[in-house]
Amino acid sequence: MRRLLALLLPLLLLVSACSPGSSDPAASAEASVSIPPSNAEVLSSVKVAEQGDGKVPTVTFDKPLAIAAESMALVTPGDGEQVKEGQIVEFREIALNAVTGETLGENFTKESGGKIVLDDMFKQQFPLVFSIFTTAKTDSFIAYGTPGAEATPGTTQAPGQEARAAGLSVFQVKSAEDAPPVVEPLAKPEGDTVTPPAGLPTVKEDDKGTPVITVGDAKAPTELISQDLITGKGAVVAASDAIVANYVGVNFVGGEIFDSSFDTGEPATFSLQKVIPGWTEGLTGKTVGSRVLLVIPQDLAYGEKESGKAKGDLVFVVDILGIAAAQ
Numbered sequence: 001m002r003r004l005l006a007l008l009l010p011l012l013l014l015v016s017a018c019s020p021g022s023s024d025p026a027a028s029a030e031a032s033v034s035i036p037p038s039n040a041e042v043l044s045s046v047k048v049a050e051q052g053d054g055k056v057p058t059v060t061f062d063k064p065l066a067i068a069a070e071s072m073a074l075v076t077p078g079d080g081e082q083v084k085e086g087q088i089v090e091f092r093e094i095a096l097n098a099v100t101g102e103t104l105g106e107n108f109t110k111e112s113g114g115k116i117v118l119d120d121m122f123k124q125q126f127p128l129v130f131s132i133f134t135t136a137k138t139d140s141f142i143a144y145g146t147p148g149a150e151a152t153p154g155t156t157q158a159p160g161q162e163a164r165a166a167g168l169s170v171f172q173v174k175s176a177e178d179a180p181p182v183v184e185p186l187a188k189p190e191g192d193t194v195t196p197p198a199g200l201p202t203v204k205e206d207d208k209g210t211p212v213i214t215v216g217d218a219k220a221p222t223e224l225i226s227q228d229l230i231t232g233k234g235a236v237v238a239a240s241d242a243i244v245a246n247y248v249g250v251n252f253v254g255g256e257i258f259d260s261s262f263d264t265g266e267p268a269t270f271s272l273q274k275v276i277p278g279w280t281e282g283l284t285g286k287t288v289g290s291r292v293l294l295v296i297p298q299d300l301a302y303g304e305k306e307s308g309k310a311k312g313d314l315v316f317v318v319d320i321l322g323i324a325a326a327q
Contacts, residue, residue, distance in 0.1 A: 080138030232289020
């Protein structure tokens with residue numbers, strides 16, 4: 001799996017599991033939420049100097065930071081719009097070792113940053129983060145500290161963990177927009193049927209409407225093939241989106257099915273930042289309602305490794321049924 005940042009960035013990992021589409025409907029604004037202390041004083045020495053758009057800001061602080069608990073502070077107030085509850089916030093991040101100051105990763109220079117949705121579920125799960133972000137304005141810089149941890153030995157139930165130094169992440173709030181209204185996903189692909197060019201694996205539906213892939217005499221892919229079988233007329237999928245989709249995947253060699261959402265009777269929701277590169281690249285720019293044939297070379301799948309029964313070049317049929325809320 002390839003992520004925009006394949007790094008242990010505290011808040012990115014914290015919020016990556018927060019799929020608004022899977023929020024507990026029982027959560028409500030009226031529910032009691034206890035906001036933990038911000039411990040802002042431990043971050044008082046953190047200073048940020050902007051270097052311009054697309055460049056990594058300079059972060060300085062007194063080393064080492066004595067971070068003993070989750071800590072959060074507004075470092076530089078922004079002069080943009082006030083961030084509000086319920087909005088989608090896009091941010092950039094730099095992560096550092098709070099002891100040495102070493103930079104561990106950043107996405108200021110990347111094509112896109114991270115997103116969180118400040119909804120009721122997020123408030124329940126991450127009350128301190130919610131509280132600080134909703135007091136900020138766009139262009140603000142926010143510091144977030146996490147304590148270190150000692151090494152732990154492995155057991156028969158769980159692997160051991162290496163020691164981890166205290167971490168510091170600095171976020172810049174880039175934008176805050178109202179979340180779009182929730183649109184129910186389609187039940188099946190809808191759009192214009194497309195006749196694919198010759199030489200590709202073929203796709204037919206069985207009596208249950210499940211796509212059946214036959215590799216046949218198709219040649220092994222040397223590059224990604226993303227071919228519409230049905231072109232939908234819905235919203236365009238962005239690389240940062242999460243999609244609601246039905247899919248079936250087979251190995252190019254042998255044609256064995258290794259995974260299928262059709263077997264569960266329910267579509268799946270995937271962030272395109274958390275799937276194999278062939279999905280991210282092959283589905284970006286497609287439209288809701290589309291059925292897409294993906295023929296993915298090994299280097300854009302799982303490489304030389306295997307994932308369950310999936311190995312080598314892969315073939316998928318993906319029905320894009322909707323776009324979930326921001327991930």
